[in-house]
Amino acid sequence: MNSLVxxxxxxxxxxxxxxxxxxxxxxxxxxYSVDKTGALVATLLTxxxxxxxxxxxxxxxxxxxxxxxxxxxxxxVEAGVPxxxxxxxxxxxxxxQVLPSNVNTTNDVKVVAK
Numbered sequence: 001m002n003s004l005v006x007x008x009x010x011x012x013x014x015x016x017x018x019x020x021x022x023x024x025x026x027x028x029x030x031x032y033s034v035d036k037t038g039a040l041v042a043t044l045l046t047x048x049x050x051x052x053x054x055x056x057x058x059x060x061x062x063x064x065x066x067x068x069x070x071x072x073x074x075x076x077v078e079a080g081v082p083x084x085x086x087x088x089x090x091x092x093x094x095x096x097q098v099l100p101s102n103v104n105t106t107n108d109v110k111v112v113a114k
Contacts, residue, residue, distance in 0.1 A: 009063055016056040020049035067095060074100045085109075 006014075023045065026032055034042045062068060076083045083102045088095065090107045 009060070012056045012059050012063075015052060019052040023049045066092075067099065070095070070099055070103060074103050 026045070032042065032045055037045070070086060070088070074083060074086055083100070086099075086103045087109050088103065088105050090105050093105045093107060096103050096105045096108075
């Protein structure tokens with residue numbers, strides 16, 4: 001994977017900062033006001049910042065859930081490379097059932113410590 005391509009979390013983090021900053025600059029410089037844009041447009045422009053925070057927060061909760069992280073880790077690093085075997089504790093058997101077949105629990109796989 002190209003290290004110059006930002007991840008989805010990085011993009012959402014940047015949007016969380018940039019959108020309210022642009023809104024503050026636009027309103028502080030007087031580029032929009034109720035008499036120039038109308039009440040509906042002014043309300044929508046005012047709501048964009050808080051809405052972007054909410055969307056980023058929801059996305060972060062979903063993207064950083066245990067299921068999402070393990071699903072991502074269970075993918076092969078590139079074509080032709082076998083997928084890694086991930087072994088979860090037996091307490092996470094329900095989670096392992098909804099993940100790819102290379103995710104198992106200690107009930108299914110005997111783990112031997114060296």
